[in-house]
Amino acid sequence: MELVPEVKELLIETEKTLKGHARRLFMARTVQALGEGGQCLAERELGWNRATIRKGQRELKRGIVCVDAFSSRGRKRSEEHLPNLLTDIIAIVDGQSQADPQFRTNRLYTRLTATEVRRQLIAQKGYSEDELPTAETIATKLNELGYYPKKVGKSQPQKKLPETDAIFAQVKQINEEADANEQILRISVDAKATVKVGPFARGGKSRIPTKAADHDFQPTATVTPVGILLPAFDEVFFYGVTSKVTSDCLADRLIDWWERARERFSQITTLVINLDNGPENHSRRTQFMQRLLEFVQQYHINICLAYYPPYHSKYNPVERCWGILEQHWNGSLLNSIDTVIQYARTMTWKGKHPTVELVTTTYQTGVKLTKEAMEAVETQLQRLPSLEKKP
Structure with missing residues (x-):
């Protein structure tokens, strides 16, 4: 008996789409339908x-199923052998990662190579050389966790001060100590680029037909999102500020947030605030320092300012929220202040909606101390002795 080419091809292709018990039953029933000599024919013609085939025939005859342990086959993933590996990688890499400077993607870009991450796993986390996977595997894990080495527009800072690496190391140490202490709360504060309110194209895409203005004329209003991330x-707490963001504006947002949160964090004795070196909040901005001193005196709580190096603002954790927000509303027309606020409220960060408020207070610019x-x-104030002239 011979099989015509069309039937032979159909049987071979069908068998390849199946696996395990279903595959064996298909083979057994096919051989049964071929009649006497079916096993030899299937072996010769179908491979x-x-x-x-015999295993499938026994399952078909007795009505039992041989369980296929596919999950136990092959090499185990590294995190199955080392259950804390991914957590330890995140602990090392997260503080050395930045958001996309142009907010075109949610990816994070890390300063560390896979080889350096592997070295730090051994030096900091106590892994041995033999038990860790190769640098190539570590690179794969970094990609799976969302940390990429790709260089984008502004990922290379315009300038790098001699103290940059020392500042990064200091910020990393401060953040780790804060996160490990139940009496210290770390927050990240920053203002996003000002959003023009009007029928402007923002470079996004939408499945709903949307027509934007052909020219970017004068906006009807502007809103500057100020964010506080825990x-x-x-x-995430967002404040849509219609005025210019000043030192007083940032200090007021800190007070608004703390009034809302301080009962919940009654055990906190110190706030660690991650900041960039913006003109409104750097450590030599006299009005900003004065307002923070007033905050400390009013609420009887210590404040530690942990500044990221100049020209490295995208490493500030709250910056990652801006990429999510930008992609959330980019395909829509932000033609009113209310639309801006509503889109901010419907955004999600790690599965949670932010708390959003509109701030219409007008702030005076140029306020400074004598x-x-x-x-x-x-x-x-107490400044770090080794970096006293840097934020």
Whole structure:
């Protein structure tokens, strides 16, 4: 007996789409339908294994199923042998990663190579050389966790101060100590680029037909999102500010947030604030330092300012929220302030919606202390001795 080419091809292709018990039953029933000599024919014409056919025939005859342990086959993933591996990789890499400077993607870009991550796993986390996977595997794990080495537009800073690496190391140490202490709460604060309100194309895509203005004329209003992120809780607070963001504006947002949160965090004695070196909040901004000193005196809580190096603002954790927000509303027309606020409220960060408020207070620019007044404030500040002239 011979099989015509069309039937032979159909049987071979069908068998390849199946696996395990279903595959064996198909082979057994096919051989049964071929009649006497079916096993030899299937082996010769279709390339089927006789042992597999017989196993399927026994299952078909007795009505039992041989369980296929596919999950136990092959090499185990590294994290199955080392259950803390992924957590330890994140602990090493997260503080050395930045958001996409242009907010075109949610990816994070890390300063560390896979080889360096592997070295730090051995030095910091106590892994041995033999038990860790190769640098190539570590690179794969970094990609799976969302950390990429790709260089994008501004990923290379315009300048790098000699103190940059020392500042990064100091910020990393401060953040780790804060996250490990139940009496310290770490937050990340920053303002996003100002959003023009009007029928402007924002470069996004939409499945709903949307027509934007052909020219970017004068906006009807502007809104500057100010964000406060609690990294340990994956909670985000957004404030849509219609005025210019100043030192007083940022200080007021900190007060608004703390009034809302301080009962919940009654055990907290110190706030660690991650910041960039923006003109409104750097450590030599006299009005900003004065307002923070007033905050400390009013609420009887210590504040530690952990600044990221100049020209490295995208490493500030709250910056990652801006990429999500930008992609969330990019395909829509933000033609009113209310639309901006509603889109911010419907965004999700780590599965949670942010708390969003509109701030219409008008803030005066150019407010600063006299030299004598700032000298009095300086007596209440403690700067790092090795970086006293840098934020």
